[in-house]
Amino acid sequence: MIRLILPAIIAASSAAAQDSSICRNLPFSAKNCVRVLACIGDQGVTFDGQARGWDAGAVTGQMSDGTSCSGVWDSNGPMGTGLARLGCSDGTDMDVIYYNQDNITGTVIGQGQTSTGHAIRVWSGENVLQFLTPQGAYGASLPCVQGDIPIS
Template sequence: MLRPLIPALAALGLFATSVPAQELRPVQPKPADDRTAATELHAPCEMTEDSESCSRVLACVGESGLWFAGRAIGRGTGVLRGALSNGVTCGGTWTESNWFGAGQADVTCSNGETGRVYFTYQDRWTGTATGNGSMSGGNRIEIWSGNRVPEFLQNTTGQPALPCGGAAIPIS
């Protein structure tokens, strides 16, 4: 749903250097006080009919291979949490704004950056959405959400990969 867009916003245009393709795996936040967030990110993300419904959110931030992995919780409106590939944690809110399936997500990251993403649902029930936005530092955000994101992001070899800054980051 709109949840995936919020994480993209969370990927607030951080500046990063180019990185080679890498396996997308859970990111451990660096600050010791973010252990609760790290535990939550590794818990199962299940789609339900209620306000606790969870959808996976993935995003590319900027053109240097920086990526975001997280989750959006809720239906129609909710919260999102996750982390950037450099360990910065981000969180915020998302809301669907009209019956066309358009919405907005706003995020704030532990490094002080903020971001906004505008998204459109492809399938409200599964939380499948795509969107674009930017971070306060000027980096562009491209986001994908939903529990079928890997299927949506299959590359020419049939393997799912997040297309961040020219790097094809494998996902599962």
């Protein structure tokens, strides 16, 4: 199981992450929903999902290898951090700490580790694609260890 705790975020399936009718971010609403993207390890595996809630909630999504994951997040971590715990259908658990936010895009940044020892880098927020699109670039990409991975 992957465990993830995020500040004001919950994730859903990647199909739902693409569906604007499902993921409308209404400030200060319990129905808040933002996209969650992550690099897992150094072999090109990514996570695409959604986080829903305000101050705490649920995260769901799917790895690029088809593994589904779900868990919870909470923004009441020590010294302003958020924590997330996820469990995956392949038995993998993930723990993430969100420790930074880009104030311009509202993107939360974090890192963690899977139960199998792989590093996790996470980005989440209403404008996460804007944050992950380099100035002058034509599209967003995840800055993973093995190189940038294009996302849409």
